[in-house]
Amino acid sequence: MPEDNFPTKSSHKIRLITNALTAALKLWLRAQVSQVSQLEVEIKASDRQILSGCIPWVSIFASHAVYQGLYITRIKLIAENIQINIGSVLKGKPLRLLEIVPVVGDLIVEEKDLNNSLASELLSTALNDVLVKLLPENCLQSQPKWQKIILDNNQITLFANSGATTENIPLEVRFDLKLIGNQELQLIHIQVIKNDVALLEGEHNYHLDLGSDVDIQELSLIPGQLVCRGRINVNP
Structure with missing residues (x-):
């Protein structure tokens, strides 16, 4: 069978890093809220960008979240060019932002919330x-x-x-x-x-x-x- 049909060690490693980043980001987001019904995180980055601690694009969607007592019905956020402490994250430590991140978002709050x-x-x-x-x-x-x-x-x-x-x-x-x-x-x-x-x-x-x-x-x-x-x- 051709070698191209098998994932390379490099691509497998990057997938592990992406999965680790996604999990770390979810943990960080869950730590910011006391309650959330649905939480989806998508990361788009190349291997070089990830290993340098730069995430060029992240999408976050959450529904029925509670932040410091504030009830949010639905929220979708998109952030670009995020600088994080990648070395610490890969060692199992909490994710931390290194620079200000502009975040574009759509927010819906229903009257009951x-x-x-x-x-x-x-x-x-x-x-x-x-x-x-x-x-x-x-x-x-x-x-x-x-x-x-x-x-x-x-x-x-x-x-x-x-x-x-x-x-x-x-x-x-x-x-x-x-x-x-x-x-x-x-x-x-x-x-x-x-x-x-x-x-x-x-x-x-x-x-x-x-x-x-x-x-x-x-x-x-x-x-x-x-x-x-x-x-x-x-x-x-």
């Missing part, structure tokens, strides 16, 4: 910070307990209970969400209603700077779903 995220410190703290900035002179005596989020066409409505532990004073916050450029969100037509009393209404708006590591190409709200497409820099 966004509601599950209300218990996370990241989301609740962010909502509380926005509320304090919207109402600096009418700051609530106690932090609200966020109960529900409703997603509509380019609009978000939040419901919470405010007041002391023994009280259940209803609080409603409603605003339209708009992407300005690629690194700034604008909340417009903001309404804040507490116990049927309007604390804020009219043409009030609020700007949120996403930072230089973020480049959002699309951010859309439809009933029951948030869709985001863009780029983010992942730091080592």
